[in-house]
Amino acid sequence: MKRLTIWHTNDIHSHLEKWPRIFAFLREKRLAAQDDLFFDIGDFIDRVHPYTEGSMGQGNVALLNDLPYDAVTIGNNEGAALGHEELAHLYDEARFPVVCCNVFEDMERTELAHFAKAHIYIQRDNIKIAVIGATACFTEYYESLGWGIEEPVQAIKREVSLVQADVIILLSHLGLPLDEKIAAEIPEIDLILGGHTHHLLEHGKEVNGALLGAAGRWGEYVGEVTLEFDETTGKLVSKQARVHIVADLPVPADEERQVAAFLEQGMAELDQKVVALPHQLAHNWFKSSEISELFHEAACEWTGAETFLTNAGIYMTDLPKGIVTAYDIHQLLPHPLNFIVLSMTGVELDVLIHEIAEKEAELRDIPLRGFGFRGEVFGTILTKRMTYDAELDMALWDGAVIDPEKIYRVVTHDTFVYAPFFPIIKRVAGKEVYTPELLRDVMTWKLKEKYGKGG
Numbered sequence: 001m002k003r004l005t006i007w008h009t010n011d012i013h014s015h016l017e018k019w020p021r022i023f024a025f026l027r028e029k030r031l032a033a034q035d036d037l038f039f040d041i042g043d044f045i046d047r048v049h050p051y052t053e054g055s056m057g058q059g060n061v062a063l064l065n066d067l068p069y070d071a072v073t074i075g076n077n078e079g080a081a082l083g084h085e086e087l088a089h090l091y092d093e094a095r096f097p098v099v100c101c102n103v104f105e106d107m108e109r110t111e112l113a114h115f116a117k118a119h120i121y122i123q124r125d126n127i128k129i130a131v132i133g134a135t136a137c138f139t140e141y142y143e144s145l146g147w148g149i150e151e152p153v154q155a156i157k158r159e160v161s162l163v164q165a166d167v168i169i170l171l172s173h174l175g176l177p178l179d180e181k182i183a184a185e186i187p188e189i190d191l192i193l194g195g196h197t198h199h200l201l202e203h204g205k206e207v208n209g210a211l212l213g214a215a216g217r218w219g220e221y222v223g224e225v226t227l228e229f230d231e232t233t234g235k236l237v238s239k240q241a242r243v244h245i246v247a248d249l250p251v252p253a254d255e256e257r258q259v260a261a262f263l264e265q266g267m268a269e270l271d272q273k274v275v276a277l278p279h280q281l282a283h284n285w286f287k288s289s290e291i292s293e294l295f296h297e298a299a300c301e302w303t304g305a306e307t308f309l310t311n312a313g314i315y316m317t318d319l320p321k322g323i324v325t326a327y328d329i330h331q332l333l334p335h336p337l338n339f340i341v342l343s344m345t346g347v348e349l350d351v352l353i354h355e356i357a358e359k360e361a362e363l364r365d366i367p368l369r370g371f372g373f374r375g376e377v378f379g380t381i382l383t384k385r386m387t388y389d390a391e392l393d394m395a396l397w398d399g400a401v402i403d404p405e406k407i408y409r410v411v412t413h414d415t416f417v418y419a420p421f422f423p424i425i426k427r428v429a430g431k432e433v434y435t436p437e438l439l440r441d442v443m444t445w446k447l448k449e450k451y452g453k454g455g
Contacts, residue, residue, distance in 0.1 A: 002229040004124055005033065010041035010173070010195030011217045012050035013077065016262045018219030018246050019063060020255040025222060025244070026067055035124050038067055040216075041195035042075025042135060042173035047082075047438070048334045048374040050327060051262040056086045056268025059262075061094055068095040070435060071120060073133030073171040075196060078125070079103060080141035081336040082452055085435035087145075091115045099133030099171055100156035104148030113147065119159050130165035132156060135173045136196050140433040141338070153182060160188050167227065167236055169193065176214070183207035191225060198370075204241025211239040220246055258448055270327035275451045277324055283315035283332070285379035286364070291315050292382055295439075298446035303341050303434055305411035307386060313368070313379030314413075314439070324447065333440035335374045337413040341428030346404040349386070351424040353395035353402075356381055357388040359421055372414035386410075413439060 007026055012018065029036055029341040043065065052060055057078065064072060079087060091098050101118035105111040112118055122129040142149035152174055160168060168189045172179050175197035183192060184207060184270040191211050194201075198217035204225070205212040215223035221243040228238040252258070283291045292315060299308035317332050344352065360381045368378045387396045395402055402408075407430075417425055437445075 002125060002127070002132060002231060002234075004009050004035065004037070004127065004229070005029075005227040006037045006039065006169075006191075006193075006227070008041060008223040008225070009044070009217060009219070010193070010215050010223075011043045011075065011198050012040075012046075012219040013043055013217065014046035014052045014060065014137045015218040016049060016051060016063075017259050019262075020248050020252045020258045021249040022219055022222060023063070023066065024252045025246075030067055030274075035123075037122065037129075038069045039171055039193055040064060040069055040072040041171050041196045042073050043077045044075070045081075046077050046374075047336045049262070050266025050270055050330060054266040055099075055328055057082060057090050057169055058093065059265070061091060065093070065095045067339045068298050071097050071099050071131050071133070071171065072097065073100050073173055074103070075173040076136050076138055076141070077336060079147075080138045080145070080435075081438075084146045087147075088113075088115060088435075089343065096257070098133055100135055101132055101159045102134050102150040102152050103142065104150065104358075107143055109148040109150055109436050119163055121163075121165065124292050127167060127229060128165045129169060130163040130168045131169045131171060131440075132159045132163070133171040133173075134273055136175065139437060140431065144433045144435045152178065153185065155158070156182060156189075157186060160186055166229075166234060166315045167191070172196075172323070175199075176212075179212050180207050183210035183212065185320045191227070191239065193223070193225070198419060200243065201241065202243050204291045205241070206239075211241060213241040215243055222246060222249075225241065230390065267327050270325060270330055272326045273323055274326055274329060275324050275447045277319060277321055277447075277451055280321045281319040283312075283318055285312050287380055288382055289315065291319065294446060294450070295443060296382070296384060298442050299339060299411050302437075302442050302445070303339050303409075303411045304430075305341050305409040307384050307410055308382075309386070309410055309412040309416060310382050311363070311373075311379045311427060313375045313377050314373070314415075316321065316375055319447075329440050329444055329447070331444055333438070334371055335415075335439065337372045337415065337439050339411050339413055339434040339438070339439070339442070340417050341411045341432040341434070342425065342428045343432075344411060344428055346406045346408065348424055348428055349397070349408050349410070350395040350402050350404070352410075352422060353383075353386050353388050354423055355422045356383065356386075357390070363421060368415075368419075371419040401446070
């Protein structure tokens with residue numbers, strides 16, 4: 001019986017404190033068995049880490065090169081959280097192919113993104129393996145950055161119809177529900193290695209004959225899949241999946257030094273003066289602060305919106321009196337978040353204010369994880385101009401009754417749009433995504449505008 005072993009990672013999100021163990025473990029496997037395959041399923045980078053921010057993800061690519069991986073696909077943190085040029089050149093030095101069949105150079109989708117291949121072939125003995133990749137369809141983000149993006153299921157079906165191989169593997173940064181749908185609809189696929197929804201399949205999951213594998217999130221697990229083939233016919237006869245807990249892996253002797261070096265290198269890259277402040281700017285997770293007031297002003301000026309809806313938990317630190325660096329601003333706003341303007345009718349605004357009134361006390365102290373938020377707790381919801389009169393059970397704008405026919409421009413960010421807290425936001429048709437600038441880029445602009453003269 002011929003055997004092929006596949007190692008896979010996904011959604012590490014620049015949790016580089018886990019990387020020394022992951023790398024040492026996988027490097028040992030690479031040296032012991034040259035025929036093993038190694039794949040990453042996207043969101044290996046996350047701009048929350050100074051090492052990633054300082055190198056715009058190219059430091060992370062260098063880490064993948066060290067193994068090297070056999071192929072990767074991109075996640076939304078590679079595809080939608082970088083500027084167009086940063087993504088276009090992210091893999092210039094890569095020693096592995098990027099496989100992604102649904103991101104294009106143009107919005108008309110006439111030409112696949114130059115950094116990617118729609119599929120590749122890998123040969124092991126007499127076994128021909130086709131590898132297809134696909135990423136989540138964040139249409140507004142990709143198009144605002146100048147890319148085209150295709151609905152992934154139809155793109156995958158097209159690629160499957162084109163390949164001729166003994167085994168078809170899908171690298172899917174699409175999430176478990178879509179992976180299950182793909183397995184049900186495209187029976188030619190033998191193995192789906194997944195990510196995006198941070199799901200953990202400790203022993204895999206079989207759907208319509210396909211094996212699904214996934215290794216959770218943040219580098220907490222490494223996935224392993226074993227494929228067995230009949231010696232005579234070369235047919236795939238069995239598939240098994242398991243995961244390895246990274247905390248239980250052998251500890252490299254220099255683990256602490258490696259982890260510290262990632263941070264130090266990132267800090268050095270971001271050690272650039274932005275402005276000199278005449279006094280400290282304080283933050284507060286549970287009420288408005290000087291920082292939140294300044295940023296409300298910045299958000300409305302940048303987008304032309306009438307008010308800024310956010311959670312106070314996004315402001316992570318104070319800004320010190322004196323020299324403020326790019327690193328300081330990164331620590332203040334480490335989240336890979338963009339502004340999104342909602343064009344809401346008065347009726348929709350009324351519903352939103354009522355939804356906020358119902359949920360704000362519950363949300364205040366939750367330790368939110370995901371939806372672009374990289375903080376500790378959600379914090380108080382900050383709203384200016386939008387208020388709620390509990391005695392009258394009435395939503396107000398500037399203290400007055402809301403005009404149901406008027407269109408109100410409210411700027412917020414990804415967390416409020418993609419988290420399920422306020423259902424009305426998902427139903428708002430008019431949404432404008434402001435890319436490539438992240439929140440911290442706009443804060444940098446505002447600080448320079450207000451404090452830059454003579455600084």
